[in-house]
Amino acid sequence: MSFELSPEHNEFRASVRDFAQAEIAPYAAEWDRKHHFPVDVVHKMGELGLFGLTAPEEYGGADGDFTSLCVAIEEISRVDQSMGITLEAAVGLGINPILTYGTDAQKQAWLPDLVAGKRLAGFGLTEPESGSDAGATKTRAVLEGDEWVVNGSKQFITNSGSSITSVVTVTARTGERADGKPEISTIIVPSGTPGFVAEAPYDKLGWHASDTHPLSFTDCRVPSANLLGERGKGFGQFLATLDDGRVAISAVALGCIKACLEMSVQYAGERKTFGVPIGAKQGVAFQIADLQVMAHAAEMLTYKAAALKDKGAPIKEFKQAAAVAKLYSTEAAVTATRIATQVFGGYGFMEEYPVTRFYRDAKILEIGEGTSEVQRMLIARGLGLPVE
Template sequence: MSFELSPEHEQFRRTVRDFAEKEIAPHAGQWDREHHFPVDVVQKMGQLGLFGLTAPEEYGGADGDFTSLCVAIEEIGRVDQSMGITLEAAVGLGINPILTYGTEEQKRTWLPDLVSGQTLAGFGLTEPGSGSDAGATRTRAELVGGEWVINGSKQFITNSGSDITSLVTVTARTGGGGDERPEISSIIVPAGTPGFTAEPAYDKLGWHASDTHPLSFEDVRVPESNLLGERGRGFAQFLAILDDGRVAIAALAVGCIQACLDMSLEYAGERQTFGVPIGRKQGLAFQIADLEVMLQSARLLVYKAAAMKDAGAPVKDFKQAAAIAKLHATESAVTATRIATQVFGGYGFMEEYPVTRFYRDAKVLEIGEGTSEVQRMLIARGLGLPVE
C-alpha cells in the first residue's frame, strides 16, 4: 500500500509552504524572543483556509480531508513550531469538539468564526493534579436554576487567553464522587464570562509564540444548553478527540525533523574545516543521513494514520496507528534537534541560529496530547497486553 500524496495534496503543500516562508519564517525568531503571539498572522492563516480544512462548507469550511490538515501543520511547523501548534490546537482541540459533539445551534453559533480563523478556542482538560487521570478531576459544575455553576482550575491550556479567544470547553465533575466513579461532562465557557479568568501566560521552555495559560473558574455561570455532547461523556469524548490530535502532533514533529534536515544540509555545505566542507566528513554525514531516515519513517507513519482516518478505518485500528505515529515521530524530532544542534557545533548553542529554537520547542512534543509513556501503554494494550 502506498501513502504518497495526491497531486492535489502536493499543490496544497506548495501553497502552504509559500505562505509559511513569506509570512512566518522571517519573523519567527523575533516572536520567539519577545514571546509574541501574532494575531494578525494567525488570522491570515484563517484567510488561507487552514482552520477550516476539515469543517463542512455549511460552516465556512473546505470539507476537506484529515491528510490536508496534517500537511498544513507539517509545513507551518517546518518554519515555526509555535504557529504549528497554534493551528493544530485550534482545529483539534478548539473546533473538533464542537464539530463532533455540538448541537446544531452550538455549531452555528461558534464554528463560522473559528473556522475562518477570526477567533480561537481552547479545551480545558488538564489540572494541577490531573490529566489522563479523569478520577482526579477537581473542577466541578453544578446545575442550578438552568445554569451550570463552575468552580475549579485548569493548566497548560493552548489558545485560551489570546485577544481573539472566543471560548474554552472545560471538563468538569457534574456528578458522582466518593465511592462512585465521577461523572465528567464537557461545558462551553465563552471568553469574558464573569468569574472565568485566563491567568498570566506561562514562561515556557519553548513554543514562546504560542498562547498558553492556566485558567481559573470562580462561580462561573453559563446556560444549561452550553453542555457539549452527552452529560457524563465528557472525558470519553475528549479521549476520542485526542486520537486525531496525536496524528496532528506527529505531523508537527515531522515538520520539526524536516527543518533539522534542511538546516543541517545547508550548514554542512557552507561550513568548512581543514579546507573542506564539513559535509564531507563521514561522521557528520552519517548523522545527517540518520535525519533522512527519521524523516521518511515518521512521515510515512503520519500519512498512514491520516489515510486510515480519511478512509473511516475501525476506531481500534486508527487508535493504534495514531499512537505509533505520535510516539515515533515525536521522539525522532527530539533526537533530530539534538543531532542538528551538534552539526552546528558552537553556533548551535547561539540563539541567533534557528536550530536553538527548534531544540527548545521539540521536547514538549513528547509530552503534549499524551506522553510517550501513554503512547507505549496504548500500543501495548492494542497488542492485547493487560497494561495498567
C-alpha cells in the first residue's frame, strides 16, 4: 500500500503553505503574546475552502478526502499550532459529528456556515471528573415534553466560546441502560441558548491563539429534535469521532516536527562557535538527524492512517493505525521541540524565537483527544491483550 501523496495533494499542499506563510506566520507570535483568537483569519481559511474539504458539495464543501484535510492541518500547524488545532477541531469535532449523525434538517441548519468558515462548532465531551474516563459523564439531559433539559459542565472545549461559535454538541446521560450502565446521548446546543454559558477562557501553557473554554449548563432547554443521532448511541459516536481526530492530531504534531527540523537546520548552519557553524559539531548534527528520522516516521504513520480512512478499511485496522500514529507523532513532537530548543541554546528560551512557542504548544498534543496512556491501552487491546 502506497502512502505517497498524489500530485494533486502536493499542489494543494503548496497552496496551503503559501497561505500559511502569508496570513499566519507573520502574526502568530503577536496572537500568542496577546492570547488573541484571529476571527478574520478563520474566515480567510474558510474562503480557501479548508473547513469544507471533506464535506459534500451540497453543503458548500469540496467532497474531498481525509488525506487532504491532514495535509492542510499539517501545513497550518507548521507555522502555528493554535490555528492548526482550530482547523482540526472545527472539522473533526465540529462538522463531522453533525455530518455523520445529523438529520437532514440538522445538516441544513448548521453545516453551510460551518463548512464556509463563517461559524465554528464545539464538541462537549470532557468534564471535570471524566477526562480519559469519558463513560463517567455526569452531565444529564432529561426529556420533558418536547424539550431536552440539560444540566452539567464541560471543560477544555475548543472553539466553544468564540464570537463566531454557533453550536456545541454535548454528550449527556439521558437515562440508564438495561445493564445498569448510563445511557449516553448527544445533544445539539446552540450558542446563546438560555442556561448555556461559555465561561471565561483558560489561561493556558500554550495554544494561546486557540479558543478554549469551560462550559456550564443550567436548566438549558433545547428542542427534542436536537438529539444528534440515535438516543443512547452517544458513547459510540464520540469514540468514532475521536478515531478520526487522533489522525488529525498526528498531522498537527507532524507539522510541529517539520517546523523544528527546518528551524534547527537553518540556525545550526548560521550560528557559529569556535569559528565554525554549530551544525558542524556531531553533538548538534546528530540531534538534527534524529529530527529528520522523526519527521519521516510521523509522516508515514499519519498518512498511512489517513489512507486507511479514505479507502474504508475495517474499523479495527483503522483504529489501531490511528492510535499508533497519534502516540508516536505527538510524543515525537514533544521531543522535537526539546531538541530544537537545545539547538538554539539560550536563544531557545527567548520568546522572540518561534521555537519557544512551539515548545510550549507541543505538550498538549500528548494529552488532547486521548492521552498517550490511552493510546497505549488501545494499541494493546488491538493486539488482543486483556487490558482493563
